[in-house]
Amino acid sequence: MPEAALAQQSSEAPLVKPLLKVDGLQGWYAESHVLHGVDFEVGEGEVVTLLGRNGAGKTTTLKAIMGILAKRSGSVMFDGHETIKLPARAIARLGIALCPEERAIFSSLSVEENLMLPPQVRPGGLTVEQVFELFPNIKARLSSQGTKLSGGEQQMLAIGRILRTGAKLLLLDEPTEGLAPVIVQQIGHTIARLKQEGFTIVLVEQNFHFAASVADRHYVVEQGRVIDTIPNDELDANIDKLHRYLGV
Amino acid sequence: MFELLGIPPQALFGQLLLGLINGSFYAILSLGLAIIFGLLNIINFTHGAQYMMGAFVAWMLLNYLGIPYWGALIVVPIIVGATGIVLERLLISRLYHLDHLYGLLLTFGLALIITGIFRNQYGISGLPYAIPKQLAGGQNLGFMFLPNYRGWVVVVSLVVCLATWFAIEKTRLGGYLRAATENPTMVGAFGINVPRLITLTYGFGVALAAFAGVLAAPIYSVNPNMGADVIIVVFAVVVIGGMGSILGSILTGFGLGLVEGLTRVFYPEGSAVVIFVIMAIVLLVKPAGLFGREA
Numbered sequence: 001m002p003e004a005a006l007a008q009q010s011s012e013a014p015l016v017k018p019l020l021k022v023d024g025l026q027g028w029y030a031e032s033h034v035l036h037g038v039d040f041e042v043g044e045g046e047v048v049t050l051l052g053r054n055g056a057g058k059t060t061t062l063k064a065i066m067g068i069l070a071k072r073s074g075s076v077m078f079d080g081h082e083t084i085k086l087p088a089r090a091i092a093r094l095g096i097a098l099c100p101e102e103r104a105i106f107s108s109l110s111v112e113e114n115l116m117l118p119p120q121v122r123p124g125g126l127t128v129e130q131v132f133e134l135f136p137n138i139k140a141r142l143s144s145q146g147t148k149l150s151g152g153e154q155q156m157l158a159i160g161r162i163l164r165t166g167a168k169l170l171l172l173d174e175p176t177e178g179l180a181p182v183i184v185q186q187i188g189h190t191i192a193r194l195k196q197e198g199f200t201i202v203l204v205e206q207n208f209h210f211a212a213s214v215a216d217r218h219y220v221v222e223q224g225r226v227i228d229t230i231p232n233d234e235l236d237a238n239i240d241k242l243h244r245y246l247g248v
Numbered sequence: 249m250f251e252l253l254g255i256p257p258q259a260l261f262g263q264l265l266l267g268l269i270n271g272s273f274y275a276i277l278s279l280g281l282a283i284i285f286g287l288l289n290i291i292n293f294t295h296g297a298q299y300m301m302g303a304f305v306a307w308m309l310l311n312y313l314g315i316p317y318w319g320a321l322i323v324v325p326i327i328v329g330a331t332g333i334v335l336e337r338l339l340i341s342r343l344y345h346l347d348h349l350y351g352l353l354l355t356f357g358l359a360l361i362i363t364g365i366f367r368n369q370y371g372i373s374g375l376p377y378a379i380p381k382q383l384a385g386g387q388n389l390g391f392m393f394l395p396n397y398r399g400w401v402v403v404v405s406l407v408v409c410l411a412t413w414f415a416i417e418k419t420r421l422g423g424y425l426r427a428a429t430e431n432p433t434m435v436g437a438f439g440i441n442v443p444r445l446i447t448l449t450y451g452f453g454v455a456l457a458a459f460a461g462v463l464a465a466p467i468y469s470v471n472p473n474m475g476a477d478v479i480i481v482v483f484a485v486v487v488i489g490g491m492g493s494i495l496g497s498i499l500t501g502f503g504l505g506l507v508e509g510l511t512r513v514f515y516p517e518g519s520a521v522v523i524f525v526i527m528a529i530v531l532l533v534k535p536a537g538l539f540g541r542e543a
Binding site: 066067068087088089090091092093097098100104106107108109113116117118119121162165 | 420424427430431433436438440441
């Protein structure tokens with residue numbers, strides 16, 4: 001199937017109403033132009049991944065959606081609101097939450113304070129007890145300094161704290177990076193569980209097998225654009241092409 | 249009466265008390281500087297002028313409106329803190345994307361302007377501010393005479409410092425402040441209004457300085473230069489304690505006040521420089537300060 005036709009077909013794939021629609025998103029770090037028109041959409045309750053090589057613009061796309069990129073243009077529609085002109089705090093209040101690649105656990109805050117830091121922006125988030133149920137390790141370490149946790153525990157804390165807030169759309173930036181296989185598995189289960197709970201998730205992943213295990217659809221990002229769309233159930237048929245994209 | 253190393257105890261304890269009083273002011277002032285620096289990354293050179301404003305506004309409230317010391321203690325920090333908020337919104341907030349140096353230049357310039365205005369209006373001879381009558385007199389403790397007002401200053405300073413520490417370390421709002429000091433972008437991405445937090449923090453730091461000014465009014469004469477005199481030492485205290493460390497500035501403030509007092513007993517000639525000597529040593533041995541985090 002020619003790529004163009006595939007992209008055509010896939011862009012109609014989300015039958016549910018799009019919760020997030022990114023259209024011609026451009027983004028800059030200082031003077032360097034990183035995003036050159038990113039287009040993709042995510043239906044309510046879907047999990048999609050952004051795949052691509054290092055430096056393709058995946059993390060930058062998440063930052064641009066969250067509103068923490070200094071300069072951006074284009075359109076990001078979320079839940080019926082145009083957010084491109086809003087500051088990050090207003091975007092957060094609409095119900096988008098970011099778990100950044102560097103995890104951003106605060107060293108001057110205890111684990112409990114880190115967990116409770118993000119204010120509730122909407123009703124319907126997980127309760128603290130539910131977060132503990134997902135990540136029992138956190139509960140045992142509540143009074144520790146945030147950055148004293150292991151890498152895996154910090155990742156769980158970084159995810160756990162945004163589940164409380166009532167955000168509907170979670171932007172997860174490489175949640176499995178540098179973690180042991182058993183923890184990667186646990187995070188995989190968590191994402192599947194969150195999907196069941198109705199969360200919508202945009203996942204940036206280098207770990208392709210992990211991405212394949214949790215996502216509905218994959219967007220391939222290259223040089224600041226989405227160049228291809230692959231539904232997860234057509235993944236096997238497109239595996240060679242994807243390997244070429246990712247350079248593996 | 250016993251003697252200690254040939255020093256009469258009255259002299260020793262008298263100087264220690266004086267050191268503790270000075271330490272109280274060092275602690276409150278460096279605490280405000282540390283909070284402001286931590287979140288705003290601005291070295292607030294206006295701090296001394298804001299301390300002086302605290303004393304002057306207390307004097308004005310008393311002489312123009314008849315509001316006594318106890319009222320001033322509450323009202324003055326609010327008034328001067330509000331001027332700080334206006335300053336932050338109108339001027340300082342425009343500099344956050346620039347180098348530290350610009351904030352330093354702006355606040356230094358503001359300090360000169362504010363001091364100049366008060367000098368022009370009130371001269372430099374100093375205005376008297378009476379000790380409130382409830383705190384007049386003193387206690388004979390046997391080994392020394394403790395003026396009530398000075399005891400009050402030490403106690404109330406400790407209480408204010410510890411309350412501030414508690415608010416920053418143990419409350420939700422304090423958690424926002426600590427988190428925003430570390431990573432303001434991420435705190436904003438959680439939906440917290442960081443610019444407002446910054447404005448309130450500056451206002452609070454300024455209010456602390458003004459509070460210290462009210463405390464100082466009955467001890468030192470109310471004088472346009474009182475801020476400039478103390479602020480140099482306070483900067484040394486902040487450097488020794490470690491920029492941005494809350495508990496560090498409190499402990500260092502009181503500690504260095506005492507060291508200064510002791511020096512005045514045992515080697516009076518050194519009392520004016522001892523803090524700066526300590527600063528030089530600390531900078532050599534532990535550049536981040538005694539309580540500062542290594543970068």
